[in-house]
Amino acid sequence: MRLTEWQLAFEQHLLADTSVADTGFAATLLGGPSLDVDTGLAIYHNAYRARLHEVLRHDFGAIWYWLGDEEFVLLAEAYVRRYPSAHYSLRWFGERFAAFIVEHLVAEQSAPLAELARLEWAFTLAFDAPQGEPLSLNTMALLPPEDWPDLRVSLAPSVQQLICHFNSVAIWRASKDQGDFPGSQALDTAHICLVWRHQNVCRYRSLEPAEACALAGMVSTGWSFSELCGELAVTYSEGAPLQAVTWLKQWVEEGLLERRAP
Structure with a gap:
């Protein structure tokens, strides 16, 4: 042989x-x-x-x-x-x-269990993703005023997005804390959960619907910063620019964004 x-x-x-x-x-x-x-x-x-x-x-x-x-x-x-x-x-x-x-498994068993598996796999993907070049507050501070209206961004390579229909985040958190199993429950309203790596630590958080739409508009639809303000004006009226800046600052601080080339 x-x-x-x-x-x-x-x-x-x-x-x-x-x-x-x-x-x-x-x-x-x-x-x-x-x-x-x-x-x-x-x-x-x-x-x-x-x-x-x-x-x-x-x-x-x-x-x-x-x-x-x-x-x-x-x-x-x-x-x-x-x-x-x-x-x-x-x-x-x-x-x-x-x-x-x-x-x-049958659908009743598989749906919440598979969602939890996707959440856990998102952490694995986020941990191993390339570093990329996330925006920083220092970089944003040096951005010329005339560049702000046309500013466009994309998600950093490590960012994973998951639509949660069940309390998967609560179950995952309980497993990490070795606490009592909270029971699987369907959510009244599905939400977006982000998982990403920032400064070599995996992080996660859920987004409220308004913030999720704003982030998706910029990173998926391709809104510029001025277009984001225009979209938010429908809901926030004169406070739209402040809300846009507030979210953008948070996203940058969390290491979620890269600048998209013109």
């Missing part, structure tokens, strides 16, 4: 549903005085799957907190079988976990 064939056979053993090795592959190996081939291969197989479960527990700790050990293990094992690790880095192993929950 050539080296590449042996490597593929070993990979197939690790990915198999059973720890019992193929007899042909096992025959190519030699056991030791204290460990026979079949036992050694079973250890490798079980250790690999245990490592995958460990990755899921780490990336989706709130799901683990919600389900408990036994149910989480069952869900994780089903995920491992459905979506074996296909990337050289385990960093990406949980990428399909939220989608898998939707396809694996």
Whole structure:
């Protein structure tokens, strides 16, 4: 057996549903005085799957907190079988976990659980995202007055946006605090939750509808600062410029924005 064939056979053993090795592959190996081939291969197989479960527990700790050990293990094992690790880095192993929950469970169970999984994955994405060049208050202070009306911005690379229909943020917070499970509840009104990294720390907060619309107008629709003021004038009348500046300052302080090129 050539080296590449042996490597593929070993990979197939690790990915198999059973720890019992193929007899042909096992025959190519030699056991030791204290460990026979079949036992050694079973250890490798079980250790690999245990490592995958460990990755899921780490990336989706709130799901683990919600389900408990036994149910989480069952869900994780089903995920491992459905979506074996296909990337050289385990960093990406949980990428399909939220989608898998939707396809694996009935809608009543999957909807809040998948939303929580998406929230947890947003933290992973935010933590690993490129730094980018977020605006700072010092940069804004140096902006010439004539540049303000046409100022356009985009989200910093780390910013993730999630529409929450359930109290996923409260459940996530309770899992971090190791508090009592608050119970899953549908929200009366869905809200936008932002997750991002600022000064090497992951942060999060929910947006009120008016602020969410204003931010979306600038980063998605492409409003300039003057257009933002014009849109806010419908609601805030003469106070629109002050409200626009207040939000813009907060977004900049939080490290949410980059300047968009003209």
